[in-house]
Amino acid sequence: MIKHLKTYPVILAAILFSCSFSANAEELVIIVNKLNPVNTLTKSAVKKYFFKDLTLWGNGVKVVPVDYVDTHPLAKKFSLNVLNMELDKKSHKLIANTFSGKSTPPVTLATEDDVIAKVAAQHGAIGYVSASANTDSVKVITLQ
Amino acid sequence: MHLLYLPAAMAIDTANIITHGFVDAEFEKSNHDTLGDPNGSFDQVHFNLLTEYALSDTMTAKLDLEFEHSPVTEDGTGNVALEWSYIEYIVTNTTKIRAGKALTPFGIYNEIHDATPTRPSIRIPWGIFASEKVGGFDMIPHHSTGLYVLGNHFLTGDVNMNYVVYIANGENDVENAAEIDENKNKAVGARFWISPTSDISFGASYYKDQVGVLKTNHKSQGLSVVYTPFPFMARAEYATSKLDTVTETSGYAEVAYTVNKLTPFIRYDILDPDTNTSNDRWSELDIGIAYKLQPKAVLKLENRSVSGKPGNIEVNDDYNEIAAAVTVAF
Numbered sequence: 001m002i003k004h005l006k007t008y009p010v011i012l013a014a015i016l017f018s019c020s021f022s023a024n025a026e027e028l029v030i031i032v033n034k035l036n037p038v039n040t041l042t043k044s045a046v047k048k049y050f051f052k053d054l055t056l057w058g059n060g061v062k063v064v065p066v067d068y069v070d071t072h073p074l075a076k077k078f079s080l081n082v083l084n085m086e087l088d089k090k091s092h093k094l095i096a097n098t099f100s101g102k103s104t105p106p107v108t109l110a111t112e113d114d115v116i117a118k119v120a121a122q123h124g125a126i127g128y129v130s131a132s133a134n135t136d137s138v139k140v141i142t143l144q
Numbered sequence: 145m146h147l148l149y150l151p152a153a154m155a156i157d158t159a160n161i162i163t164h165g166f167v168d169a170e171f172e173k174s175n176h177d178t179l180g181d182p183n184g185s186f187d188q189v190h191f192n193l194l195t196e197y198a199l200s201d202t203m204t205a206k207l208d209l210e211f212e213h214s215p216v217t218e219d220g221t222g223n224v225a226l227e228w229s230y231i232e233y234i235v236t237n238t239t240k241i242r243a244g245k246a247l248t249p250f251g252i253y254n255e256i257h258d259a260t261p262t263r264p265s266i267r268i269p270w271g272i273f274a275s276e277k278v279g280g281f282d283m284i285p286h287h288s289t290g291l292y293v294l295g296n297h298f299l300t301g302d303v304n305m306n307y308v309v310y311i312a313n314g315e316n317d318v319e320n321a322a323e324i325d326e327n328k329n330k331a332v333g334a335r336f337w338i339s340p341t342s343d344i345s346f347g348a349s350y351y352k353d354q355v356g357v358l359k360t361n362h363k364s365q366g367l368s369v370v371y372t373p374f375p376f377m378a379r380a381e382y383a384t385s386k387l388d389t390v391t392e393t394s395g396y397a398e399v400a401y402t403v404n405k406l407t408p409f410i411r412y413d414i415l416d417p418d419t420n421t422s423n424d425r426w427s428e429l430d431i432g433i434a435y436k437l438q439p440k441a442v443l444k445l446e447n448r449s450v451s452g453k454p455g456n457i458e459v460n461d462d463y464n465e466i467a468a469a470v471t472v473a474f
Contacts, residue, residue, distance in 0.1 A: 044302055053296050053304070054237045062201035062234075070439060084342070088402060089374035091439070092262075095473060099259035101206060101228055101246070104162045104196055124201070 027131040028074055028081070030141040031116065033123050036061075040142045047083050049126055051093060052103035057124055065106035066118050066127035072110070078128050082143070160198040167191045168260045168471035176463035180450065188214040189469075190258055192227070202234040210258060226322075227258065227287070242292040245322045249292075249308045249335045250284045250349040251366045251381050257286070261473035264400045264407040264434035266444050271394030271415035271426070272366065272383045278426040279456035280392045280417035283364045283385035284351045288312035288331060289322040306337040306345075317356030329354040343373045355387070362387045375402035391419045398430075405436040417456065424455035432467075440473040 030046055032038060037059060041049075048054040050065045057063060068075045070087055079090045094105040109115050112129045119125040120137040129135065170187045174180025191211040198204050208227040215222025230244025247255040253273045256262045268274070276282050290312030297305040313321045314331030331353035339345040347368035355362050366383030382395040398411035414427040432446025446467050452459030 047302075048298065053298070055234055056201070056237050060201065062198075086374050089372070092374075095440075096256065096262050098164050099166065099192075099194065099262050099473070100255045101194070101208065104164065 028077055028128045029131050029133075029135065030082075030126065030128050030143050031119050031135055031138040032126050032141055033119055033121075034137070034139050035123050036126075036139060038141065039139075040144060042144045043082050043084070046126070046143070050083065050106065051097065055103070061124040064122050064125040066115050066125050067106035067108050068115070069108050069110060074112070074128065074130060082128070161195065162198075163193060163195045164474060165191070165193045166259060166261050166471060166473045168469055170266060170467060170469040172266075172465055172467035174463050174465035176461065179452070179459060179461055179463045180448075180465040190260065192258060204232045206230055206232060212258075230292075237295075238297050239293065239295040242294065243290075245287055245289040246292060246310075247286060248284045248288040248312075248333065248351065249294075249310070250333065250351055250364070251335075251347065251368050251383065252370065252379060254284065254286065260444075260469065260471040261440070261442065264409045264442075264444065265398070265411060265430060265432055266446050266467050266469045267430065267448070269381070269394075269396040269398070269411065269413045270428065271396055271413045272381055275385075275392060275394065275415055275417070277458060278415055278417075278428075279424060279452070279458040280394070280415050280426075281385070281387050281390070283366075283383055283392070283394070284333075285315045285321065285331075285353075287322065288314070288333070290330070302339070302342050304337075304339040306339070307335070309334040314353035315355040315362065317358075326356050327354055327359050329359060337368075343371060345370045349383070360388045377401070390417075392417050393419060407434040407436075408432070409434070421455060423453045424457075425451075425453050426456050426459050427451045437470075442471050444469045444471065 030041060036057060049063045052063065055063055070091065076087050079085055079087045083090055097103045098105055107118065109118060112133045115127045115129055116133065116138055119127045168190050170189050172181045173184030174182055176182055189212065193209045196204050196206045207229040210225045210227045212223040212225065215224050226245065228246045230242045230246050233241045235241060249255060251272060253268045257268050257273055270278050272283055288310060290310055292308055292310040294308035299305060310333050312331045313325040315321060316326040319326050333351040335347060335349040337345050337347045349366040351364040353362045354360060364383060364385035366381055368381045371378045377400045380397040384391060384393045392415065394415040396411060396413035398409060400407050400409035409432055411430045414425065417424050429449040430446050432444060435443045437443050448465040450459060450465065451462050454460050
């Protein structure tokens, strides 16, 4: 009996650790090119850059938002947690912007590696990846 | 000895060219002998190519090339048009300048009147945006060629003020208004949107011109409201227009609600083509549904209950029309 009681905390700790690891892996981070002087952004600012309501960074470089196809698991999370809208509403807004001539939609890529490569290569790019992704080649922004 | 050489070909960086577009096909049939589409017709309505070429971070050339009703120049059928073609320069994040031809900014629908992917309905509100088809006169020209200043101002947080002001050739009687102005007067216009939150926007539009050689006075103004707490969407507009001594008024209200892949909608639209004439009103009740076949492909069905009073020069009777369409964005 005592032997079994000693194993319960270990099991519980393992469960909690795996849950927290999973939660961290699902969280996303905002990334920009390393040449971008910005270190902190609000969700509101990210939304404006994503929809090209703001088209230039403070240093005059054109904003290049990078997105995933809607079926990517991070796309919905970004839409709900950062843009504060359902995927359908985001899609509708992008279509309206495109076909009214206001702005073209973000570049859409298939994988996190593709997004990281794009952001690393393009001065004005801004994208998002999971917190567990290798972001050595880009800058992770603090999201307020 | 003479040397002949060919100048180096201009290289186009295709990475700076972005193209999108949409294509649609429709069917509609009315139950009237002469009004609407009495025979029932298939129509390949739009094939639009929207292209942007970024010359630099701040300057872009944009065009929307439209092939309407599948044109065949040999037969003289259909229509090919540049819906817009302009150069856009970003001055600051709050100010852009456009020079060239654009769809006249007025209310919600003129700039997207062809873009079927932007709405659940097949038809746009004709009372304001196609008044000439239902017994009135165009409240605004579809296109204006001139100079535009536009932009966004974010006041606090998400509170947004969006504006455009422009000066253009205006409307002609005969000449191509994208090339020449038939009178010395220039058309002026503006539209302002205030969005207190991301879900609601209030707009006001204005247009003023003198038309053609006779310089007929033309002035239009409108009010708009859009409320989009997804999955619900509501839009309503009211506009008046005075051409010479005739005043027309129009308004519509529409709501839509998205449930999974389905978006049912309803719209009521009304036009009084001449406020000094009785018995000439037109109205239309559209009830329909849009079904998302795939992320960018939508099937639309709608029923139009049209009411035309005997004094209306285009629609002088009541009739019903059903319509179906498929639209694809790319």
